[in-house]
Amino acid sequence: MSDLLKVDWTRIPAPQDDGGADHLTGLSIPSIPLVATNDALIDLARVQGRSVVYAYPMTGRPDLPMPDGWDLIPGARGCTPQSCAFRDHAAEIAALGVSNLYGLSTQDTDHQREAADRLHLPFPLLSDQQLKLTSALNLPTLSVENLTLTKRLTMVIDNGRITMVFYPVFPPDQHADVVIDWLKRNT
Numbered sequence: 390m391s392d393l394l395k396v397d398w399t400r401i402p403a404p405q406d407d408g409g410a411d412h413l414t415g416l417s418i419p420s421i422p423l424v425a426t427n428d429a430l431i432d433l434a435r436v437q438g439r440s441v442v443y444a445y446p447m448t449g450r451p452d453l454p455m456p457d458g459w460d461l462i463p464g465a466r467g468c469t470p471q472s473c474a475f476r477d478h479a480a481e482i483a484a485l486g487v488s489n490l491y492g493l494s495t496q497d498t499d500h501q502r503e504a505a506d507r508l509h510l511p512f513p514l515l516s517d518q519q520l521k522l523t524s525a526l527n528l529p530t531l532s533v534e535n536l537t538l539t540k541r542l543t544m545v546i547d548n549g550r551i552t553m554v555f556y557p558v559f560p561p562d563q564h565a566d567v568v569i570d571w572l573k574r575n576t
Contacts, residue, residue, distance in 0.1 A: 398560040404464030409529025410542050410556035418549050419525040424498045425513035426505040438488030440546040446538035447496050448504040456534045464541050467561030472508055474565040479511050485572040491515050
């Protein structure tokens with residue numbers, strides 16, 4: 390796993406702001422229950438308090454290859470380092486008033502559960518495998534090998550309303566620090 394966490398970001402193409410998330414700030418989250426890796430159904434529209442939801446394309450598995458050319462897709466590489474950074478800062482994020490921290494992808498729950506267990510994540514990952522939330526919010530996506538994946542972004546949600554969006558996110562392993570800085574200024 391240590392190889393997955395050591396990335397020379399100067400060799401990975403950075404994503405550009407394509408405006409794909411410009412419409413999100415201020416929107417109410419639609420009521421769409423999502424399956425979590427802890428087997429709960431999470432409806433972000435009904436979650437009370439402040440939540441941080443980081444969306445990512447897909448986590449790799451040690452026993453499966455990533456799609457061809459994965460590292461050359463701007464913004465694709467870095468899901469494991471990003472999740473580990475949020476894991477490592479979860480207590481600090483909670484101390485800054487965040488009641489709920491979630492990861493979100495279009496991968497199925499079994500794939501996400503493997504990652505959550507392997508990475509020892511203290512928060513659940515949410516599966517939008519059916520693309521219901523992605524479509525309802527018109528989240529920015531990318532297509533790889535017949536898969537529709539969510540581009541990397543982070544939403545701060547207060548009582549079902551998006552109050553802040555970070556997009557694009559790069560480098561992903563340092564993004565938890567960016568969110569923490571924002572939370573310190575906006576508690």
